[in-house]
Amino acid sequence: MKLSINALRKEGSAIKLIRMNLKNPFSFLPGQSISINVHNLEKNIINQKRYYSLVSSPTQKDYLELLVKDNPTSLVAHYLYENLAVGEELDIEGPYGKLCLTQEHAPLTFIAGGSGIAPFISMIRYALSKNLSVPLTLFYSTKRIDEAAFYDELQELDKEHKLTYIHTLTQDPLWKGNKGRLTKDFLSQHLPVLQGFFFICGSQEMIKDTSRALKELGVQEEAIIIEKY
Numbered sequence: 001m002k003l004s005i006n007a008l009r010k011e012g013s014a015i016k017l018i019r020m021n022l023k024n025p026f027s028f029l030p031g032q033s034i035s036i037n038v039h040n041l042e043k044n045i046i047n048q049k050r051y052y053s054l055v056s057s058p059t060q061k062d063y064l065e066l067l068v069k070d071n072p073t074s075l076v077a078h079y080l081y082e083n084l085a086v087g088e089e090l091d092i093e094g095p096y097g098k099l100c101l102t103q104e105h106a107p108l109t110f111i112a113g114g115s116g117i118a119p120f121i122s123m124i125r126y127a128l129s130k131n132l133s134v135p136l137t138l139f140y141s142t143k144r145i146d147e148a149a150f151y152d153e154l155q156e157l158d159k160e161h162k163l164t165y166i167h168t169l170t171q172d173p174l175w176k177g178n179k180g181r182l183t184k185d186f187l188s189q190h191l192p193v194l195q196g197f198f199f200i201c202g203s204q205e206m207i208k209d210t211s212r213a214l215k216e217l218g219v220q221e222e223a224i225i226i227e228k229y
Contacts, residue, residue: 001026001188002089005066014070015115016081017055019063020090028058030101030126031119031227034066034094038076043083048076051096054120055150064092064196065143067114067149101126101229106196107135111182111210113202114142117149119227120199128162132141135216137164137192141182143171166190182206184213194218201227 003020011017022197033053038045056065057214068084071077083119084090101108101123110120112172117140127136142148148167168186180186185211200207207226214224223228 001093002091004089005084005086005088005127006063008084008086011067012151013144013146014081015147015149016068016070016084017065017149018068018080018090019056019065022061022063025061026064026095028054028095030058030123031099032095032097032122033119034064034092035096036080037091037093038079040079043075043079045075045079049093050076050080051086053097053113053122054095055118055121055125057122057129059126059129066117067084067118086216097227099199099225101199103197104130104132105134107137108196109137109139109191109193111139111198111200111202112141113182113206114147116201116206116227119201122152123199124163126156128157134196135178135193136162138166139182139187139190140165140167140207141168141202142169144169145172145175164192182210182213184216187213191217195214196223198224199227200224 006021007019009017033051035049035051040146052066054064054066055158068080070081097117111122154165157163169175170181198219211224
């Protein structure tokens with residue numbers, strides 16, 4: 001399916017948001033991804049496919065949104081970040097993925113590292129649009145604050161008491177907020193509840209450490225849902 005880009009916006013120091021018009025219905029679950037098929041002989045990219053989590057909510061019927069993170073060592077990622085333009089068409093397929101929000105009647109805690117925030121934005125937007133009467137908590141860890149996506153939006157949701165938002169930085173000595181990794185002690189100090197479901201998306205190391213910390217705090221393994229990138 002080919003969709004036309006109608007907006008591009010920078011989200012963080014090396015992240016762009018891509019919005020594509022929807023002319024026909026496109027059904028997906030919050031948290032799922034799509035693939036972008038790229039073929040550009042000038043850039044030496046031949047029939048390559050990359051997967052990106054959707055950040056828009058399934059309740060939004062007019063467009064799809066996703067995040068693309070720049071990676072100078074990846075021809076495709078760097079091309080998508082640097083060269084896309086409004087009006088251009090993208091060839092997409094999907095949806096894909098099992099990291100989906102289907103649990104709507106228990107507290108929901110999202111734990112993200114870096115660009116792992118993407119599927120959780122879709123989930124949070126969906127939960128709010130459906131007026132789910134469950135507590136929503138987001139832990140978000142980045143190296144620096146300029147790497148954070150949707151920072152203003154998330155802070156506003158926290159101020160409005162629609163979301164408990166805890167951000168921590170690992171490599172910014174001037175940051176006056178939370179610092180350090182998402183350790184067992186940090187989670188224990190900031191978790192409002194130990195009930196419900198816990199979604200984790202990030203690096204393999206981050207997922208391993210955070211999953212172990214949650215289990216040590218008493219969270220059952222079946223309540224922990226993970227996605228690696």
